[in-house]
Amino acid sequence: MSNEHPYPPAFRSGDLVTVSGRLGVTGTGELVAGGFEAECAQAFANLDAALRSVGANRADVVKVVAYLTDIADRDGLNRVYEQFFAEPRPARSCVGAASLPYGGVVEVEALARVRDV
Numbered sequence: 342m343s344n345e346h347p348y349p350p351a352f353r354s355g356d357l358v359t360v361s362g363r364l365g366v367t368g369t370g371e372l373v374a375g376g377f378e379a380e381c382a383q384a385f386a387n388l389d390a391a392l393r394s395v396g397a398n399r400a401d402v403v404k405v406v407a408y409l410t411d412i413a414d415r416d417g418l419n420r421v422y423e424q425f426f427a428e429p430r431p432a433r434s435c436v437g438a439a440s441l442p443y444g445g446v447v448e449v450e451a452l453a454r455v456r457d458v
Contacts, residue, residue, distance in 0.1 A: 346361075348361055349361065350387075351391040351394050351395045356457070358454070359451075359452055360392060360452075362450045363391060363450065364383075364442060364447070364448050365381060365382070365383035365384040365387075372443055376446075377411075377414045385449060388449055388451055392453060397455050404431055404432045404451065405431055405434070406436065406449070406450050407422075408436050410438055410441055411446065412437040
C-alpha cells in the first residue's frame with residue numbers, strides 16, 4: 342500500500358480545519374489487527390494526529406462524519422466516540438458505506454474551528 346495521497350491529512354484555513362478521512366491504519370499504511378474496535382480506536386488516534394499537524398486538537402472539533410461498512414458497528418463507534426471526546430461532544434453523522442479504502446471497516450473525518458486563546 343502506498344501512503345502517498347494527492348491531499349493532506351488536514352488542511353487549515355484561518356480558524357477552520359478540515360480533516361480528511363482517517364482509517365484505522367498504522368504509520369506504514371497497514372490496517373491494525375483486532376477488528377472493528379481496534380480499527381476505530383486507531384482511526385481516532387489518526388484523527389488526533391492530523392489535527393495536531395495543523396495546530397488543532399480534539400477540543401476544537403465541531404463535526405465528525407463516520408463511515409462504517411457495517412452500520413451494526415454504530416454502538417462500537419459510540420463507545421470509542423464517548424472515550425475520545427469530552428463533553429460537550431461535537432455533532433456527528435454516521436453513514437453506511439459499501440466499502441472503504443484498504444478494506445477498512447471504519448473511516449472518520451472532521452471539521453474543527455480553532456479557538457484563539
